[in-house]
Amino acid sequence: MEETAGEIKKIMYVNRKAPYGTIYALEALEVVLIGAAFEQDVMMIFMDDGVFQLKKEQDTKALGVKNFSPTYRALEMYDVEKIYVEKESMEVRGLTVDDLIIPVEVKSNEEVTKMMGEADVLLNF
Amino acid sequence: MEETAGEIKKIMYVNRKAPYGTIYALEALEVVLIGAAFEQDVMMIFMDDGVFQLKKEQDTKALGVKNFSPTYRALEMYDVEKIYVEKESMEVRGLTVDDLIIPVEVKSNEEVTKMMGEADVLLNF
Amino acid sequence: MLHTVNKSPFDRHSLERCLRTCASGNAILLIEDGVYGGIKGSIIEDKVKDAMKDVKIYALEADVNSRGIKNHIMDGIQLVDYSGFVDLTTEYDKVQSWL
Amino acid sequence: MLHTVNKSPFDRHSLERCLRTCASGNAILLIEDGVYGGIKGSIIEDKVKDAMKDVKIYALEADVNSRGIKNHIMDGIQLVDYSGFVDLTTEYDKVQSWL
Amino acid sequence: MKFGIMVSEGPYTHQAADTAYNFIAAALEKGHEIYRVFFYHDGVNNGTRLTTPPQDDRNIVKRWSELAEKHEIDLVLCVAAAQRRGIADADESKRNGKDADNMAPGFRISGLGQLLEASIQADRMVVFGD
Amino acid sequence: MKFGIMVSEGPYTHQAADTAYNFIAAALEKGHEIYRVFFYHDGVNNGTRLTTPPQDDRNIVKRWSELAEKHEIDLVLCVAAAQRRGIADADESKRNGKDADNMAPGFRISGLGQLLEASIQADRMVVFGD
Numbered sequence: 001m002e003e004t005a006g007e008i009k010k011i012m013y014v015n016r017k018a019p020y021g022t023i024y025a026l027e028a029l030e031v032v033l034i035g036a037a038f039e040q041d042v043m044m045i046f047m048d049d050g051v052f053q054l055k056k057e058q059d060t061k062a063l064g065v066k067n068f069s070p071t072y073r074a075l076e077m078y079d080v081e082k083i084y085v086e087k088e089s090m091e092v093r094g095l096t097v098d099d100l101i102i103p104v105e106v107k108s109n110e111e112v113t114k115m116m117g118e119a120d121v122l123l124n125f
Numbered sequence: 126m127e128e129t130a131g132e133i134k135k136i137m138y139v140n141r142k143a144p145y146g147t148i149y150a151l152e153a154l155e156v157v158l159i160g161a162a163f164e165q166d167v168m169m170i171f172m173d174d175g176v177f178q179l180k181k182e183q184d185t186k187a188l189g190v191k192n193f194s195p196t197y198r199a200l201e202m203y204d205v206e207k208i209y210v211e212k213e214s215m216e217v218r219g220l221t222v223d224d225l226i227i228p229v230e231v232k233s234n235e236e237v238t239k240m241m242g243e244a245d246v247l248l249n250f
Numbered sequence: 251m252l253h254t255v256n257k258s259p260f261d262r263h264s265l266e267r268c269l270r271t272c273a274s275g276n277a278i279l280l281i282e283d284g285v286y287g288g289i290k291g292s293i294i295e296d297k298v299k300d301a302m303k304d305v306k307i308y309a310l311e312a313d314v315n316s317r318g319i320k321n322h323i324m325d326g327i328q329l330v331d332y333s334g335f336v337d338l339t340t341e342y343d344k345v346q347s348w349l
Numbered sequence: 350m351l352h353t354v355n356k357s358p359f360d361r362h363s364l365e366r367c368l369r370t371c372a373s374g375n376a377i378l379l380i381e382d383g384v385y386g387g388i389k390g391s392i393i394e395d396k397v398k399d400a401m402k403d404v405k406i407y408a409l410e411a412d413v414n415s416r417g418i419k420n421h422i423m424d425g426i427q428l429v430d431y432s433g434f435v436d437l438t439t440e441y442d443k444v445q446s447w448l
Numbered sequence: 449m450k451f452g453i454m455v456s457e458g459p460y461t462h463q464a465a466d467t468a469y470n471f472i473a474a475a476l477e478k479g480h481e482i483y484r485v486f487f488y489h490d491g492v493n494n495g496t497r498l499t500t501p502p503q504d505d506r507n508i509v510k511r512w513s514e515l516a517e518k519h520e521i522d523l524v525l526c527v528a529a530a531q532r533r534g535i536a537d538a539d540e541s542k543r544n545g546k547d548a549d550n551m552a553p554g555f556r557i558s559g560l561g562q563l564l565e566a567s568i569q570a571d572r573m574v575v576f577g578d
Numbered sequence: 579m580k581f582g583i584m585v586s587e588g589p590y591t592h593q594a595a596d597t598a599y600n601f602i603a604a605a606l607e608k609g610h611e612i613y614r615v616f617f618y619h620d621g622v623n624n625g626t627r628l629t630t631p632p633q634d635d636r637n638i639v640k641r642w643s644e645l646a647e648k649h650e651i652d653l654v655l656c657v658a659a660a661q662r663r664g665i666a667d668a669d670e671s672k673r674n675g676k677d678a679d680n681m682a683p684g685f686r687i688s689g690l691g692q693l694l695e696a697s698i699q700a701d702r703m704v705v706f707g708d
Contacts, residue, residue, distance in 0.1 A: 009698050014445070016366075018258055020316050021283030023461045024586075027619055030658060034690040040698065048366060049258050052286065055318040062312035062331065064506055065466065069318070092260060094291025094322065113372050116445060117350060121697045123584070124446040124705045134568050139346070141267075143357055145415050146382030148591050149456075152489055155528060159560040165568065173267060174357050177385065180417040187411035187430065189636055190596065194417070217359060219390025219421065238273050241346060242251060246567045248454070249347040249575045256463075256577075262361050282463045312470070332474035339572050340449050340480075349456070349577040355593075355707075381593045411600070431604035438702050439579050439610075448586070448707040458588075460662045461620045490591045493623070498664035500674040509664070532590045534628035534639070534680065544630040548678040550664065 010041045012119035015050035019068070020060070025053045026068050028125035033071075036078035043082035043119070044075075045112060046104070047089045054085065054100040072102050086112050135166045137244035140175035144193070145185070150178045151193050153250035158196075161203035168207035168244070169200075170237060171229070172214045179210065179225040197227050211237050252342035256282040256349070259294045264348040269297055274304040279330070279338055281310045288327045289319055302326050310335060351441035355381035355448070358393045363447040368396060373403040378429070378437055380409045387426045388418055401425050409434060451475055452570030453485045454563060456577030458493030459508035460501070465494050468576040469511060476519055484522040484566040485512075487555075489577070492530040495523070497552035509552050516554030523555045524562045581605055582700030583615045584693060586707030588623030589638035590631070595624050598706040599641060606649055614652040614696040615642075617685075619707070622660040625653070627682035639682050646684030653685045654692045 013032055019025040035042060046054055053072070060067040075083065085104045090096060097106060107115065116122065138157055144150040160167060171179055178197070185192040200208065210229045215221060222231060232240065241247065253272050259265040265287045268278060278301070280287050287294055288309045298307065311329040314320050323329070330338065339345055352371050358364040364379075364386045371377060377400070379386050386393055387408045397406065410428040413419050422428070429437065438444055453472060457464040472482055487494050499509050516523050525535055531544065537557055541549035551557065567573050583602060587594040602612055617624050629639050646653050655665055661674065667687055671679035681687065697703045 007698060011694075011697060016448070018261070018283045018286065018317070020313070021256070021258070021463050024619065027659065031618075031690055031693060035694045037691070038694045038698065040694075048362070049261050049283070049286070052258075052317060057318035057320065058316055059318065059320075060316040063316040063466070064312075064470070065316070066504055067316070092293050093286070094289050094295070099322075109370060113370050116370070117372055120443065121703045122443055122445045122705075123693075123697060123703070124448050124707065132568055136564075136567060141349070143360070143382045143385065143416070145412070146355070146357070146593050149489065152529065156488075156560055156563060160564045162561070163564045163568065165564075173263070174360050174382070174385070177357075177416060182417035182419065183415055184417065184419075185415040188415040188596070189411075189600070190415070191634055192415070217392050218385070219388050219394070224421075234271060238271050241271070242273055245344065246573045247344055247346045247575075248563075248567060248573070249349050249577065256467075260362065263359065281467060310467075332470045333478060335471055336475045336478055336480065339451075339574060345572065345574050347575040347577065349575065355597075380597060409597075431600045432608060434601055435605045435608055435610065438581075438704060444702065444704050446705040446707065448705065458620065458623075458663070490588065490620070493588075493663065496664035498666050498671070498674075498676050498678065498680060500661040500664075500666075500676070502658075502662075505662075528632075531630040532632075532635075533588070533623065534626035534630075536628050536630075541628070544628075546628055546630070548628065548680055550628060550678055550680055 008041055009120040010118065011121045011123065012116065013044045014122055014124045015044060015046045015053060016048040017125060018049040018052040020065065024125045029068060029071055032080060033078055036080060042080055043084065044080065045084045047086035047112060051085055051089045051093060051095060054102060056099055056101050069101055133166055134245040135243065136246045136248065137241065138169045139247055139249045140169060140171045140178060141173040142250060143174040143177040145190065149250045154193060154196055157205060158203055161205060167205055168209065169205065170209045172211035172237060176210055176214045176218060176220060179227060181224055181226050194226055251276045251344055251346060252338050253278045253346045253348060254281050255284040255287060258283040258286040268348045269301045272305050277306045277308060277338060277342060279308045279310065279335060282313055285309045285313045285317060288323045290322050290324050295324060298324065308338065350375045350443055350445060351437050352377045352445045352447060353380050354383040354386060357382040357385040359385065367447045368400045371404050376405045376407060376437060376441060378407045378409065378434060381412055384408045384412045384416060387422045389421050389423050394423060397423065407437065449571045450481045450483045452483050452566035452573040454575045455485060455487050455491040455494060456489040458490040462578050464576040464578060465508055482521050483570045484524060484562065486563040486566055487525045488529055488563065492525045492533050492535045495525045495535050495552050495555040496550045498550050513552050513554035525555055525557045527557050527559055530557055579701045580611045580613045582613050582696035582703040584705045585615060585617050585621040585624060586619040588620040592708050594706040594708060595638055612651050613700045614654060614692065616693040616696055617655045618659055618693065622655045622663050622665045625655045625665050625682050625685040626680045628680050643682050643684035655685055655687045657687050657689055660687055
């Protein structure tokens with residue numbers, strides 16, 4: 001799989017959608033897990049409704065679908081360590097970092113702009 | 126097909142989506158055309174981005190899809206005569222009735238509320 | 251008349267349009283990503299509170315719980331299960347889905 | 350960096366989020382239902398005009414024409430065909446799609 | 449009461465198919481009648497027997513098929529929508545000159561008239577979509 | 579330049595598949611290389627040969643197949659996404675215990691690694707979705 005070794009790209013996963021209402025969040029997470037094998041310089045940004053993916057206390061029993069939020073806790077083991085949440089997106093939704101299932105770095109909108117500018121590839125979900 | 130004769134229901138087709146970006150507008154129109162055979166008391170309301178369905182001067186050549194806007198002109202032949210457009214939806218979008226491909230009755234948001242209340246069935250597209 | 255809203259108010263305008271168009275005495279049921287409209291402390295909270303003077307607002311419990319926002323739902327919004335959803339559709343004379 | 354926006358600003362918040370997040374010197378290409386964001390006289394016009402001080406805004410001609418809004422597009426928004434879309438993606442170093 | 453249901457999105461991608469299913473199951477539980485479930489737009493994708501969801505996930509298509517069998521529910525895929533999206537029973541497949549079909553058991557393919565008829569016959573019409 | 583493309587929505591329902599196709603055609607016309615088109619989420623529905631669009635409409639699936647043949651483009655359907663949505667080639671169909679397959683010519687089914695690899699190899703990655 002590592003035919004691509006030598007080239008290290010900054011890949012930014014841009015997560016802007018809420019979980020469960022649509023499948024994008026779940027399938028984006030699958031990309032990130034598989035992507036770990038490629039040993040690139042990856043980061044995940046959660047902004048807009050994407051911040052809801054990290055909400056604590058998800059309980060999907062009555063819905064009858066799998067709760068995939070614990071998987072975010074496993075990201076560390078996959079060496080996905082750069083996990084950012086946009087400050088303004090949380091504020092608009094009445095959330096704080098205490099509401100999130102994993103520790104994240106909070107970035108202002110201005111910082112998000114800068115980070116996007118520094119990435120080589122943006123994958124949008 | 127007319128086993129249902131005797132019962133006349135007020136059916137309101139609620140069109141809230143723009144054409145071409147998604148297929149809902151086109152497939153909603155197919156429902157209205159087929160529905161004409163059932164001889165119910167039908168009305169169409171175009172509101173929110175649905176008002177864009179009736180925009181004049183649609184030219185889909187470069188897009189490579191069929192321009193279905195002329196079909197709205199055929200609605201009259203199908204005895205679909207109650208065609209309403211919400212005033213506020215046009216205003217928000219900088220449109221007036223002069224921009225529309227067929228004559229319509231303009232209704233205020235308040236009147237739309239009332240009409241919805243009087244319908245028996247709402248079909249949402 | 252019962253209205254259902256299934257989209258996040260932070261992503262789409264459907265909740266606002268529903269709030270503006272529903273009649274006094276109607277009910278609104280927040281389902282799927284629409285339940286985010288019931289969150290305390292969000293920028294949409296005041297509009298929802300204001301609407302609650304005229305309409306009753308419900309939220310589907312399975313969707314609230316799955317999104318982990320049970321403790322964030324505004325006072326006055328009543329949670330219902332799927333059976334309660336069915337009851338609402340029979341109690342009111344028709345359903346408008348704000349897709 | 351090139352941003353694409355493919356949703357109507359009257360339905361979704363993606364154009365506003367893009368306008369707020371894009372950097373000075375970036376470009377924005379309106380495609381699909383995103384071209385409605387380029388309409389004159391709409392409630393979004395001022396925000397788009399304001400953004401045009403810092404970023405160049407384009408709209409995909411095939412999408413503009415199909416929606417019948419060629420004569421409604423704001424001054425300063427440049428129309429491009431698919432070939433022009435390709436050129437923009439090569440001219441800028443990467444693409445952010447505001448899905 | 450008699451319910452008519454329209455499902456406008458396919459399985460897994462949007463929650464509409466789940467919500468519709470859970471609603472219908474609750475309605476049946478309470479003794480209501482489901483006059484028909486009409487699958488329109490991408491909703492026709494609920495009717496393919498070729499899905500293989502992950503082991504730990506719900507099988508949306510199979511769930512529909514079982515519901516139809518257990519409660520004799522009329523599950524109708526819109527023929528025009530199904531043709532556009534590649535859902536076909538054996539007859540449709542033959543008529544369209546295809547070499548395979550993929551419709552799941554418990555569904556049938558029919559015209560848009562079935563949606564209108566359900567809207568007229570049902571006491572309540574409920575639309576689940578995107 | 580070398581382009582990687584991701585298509586996240588199915589044919590007809592959303593415009594993404596059309597925009598992606600028109601973009602790719604224009605890029606090829608200008609002499610660019612398309613390293614890969616990766617179909618993810620509902621995008622895998624672009625790869626079913628069972629579609630029968632109306633006579634006066636474009637045939638989105640056939641258009642992809644012809645493009646792949648003419649320009650030798652790598653059209654990859656994500657295997658996990660395809661399983662969820664019922665898109666299968668003969669091998670997949672057999673592996674999943676199905677009695678039919680529906681993949682169109684010119685496509686192949688493979689893993690998510692193909693998306694990552696395209697992102698790394700391509701000079702530009704462009705995502706088309708909803």
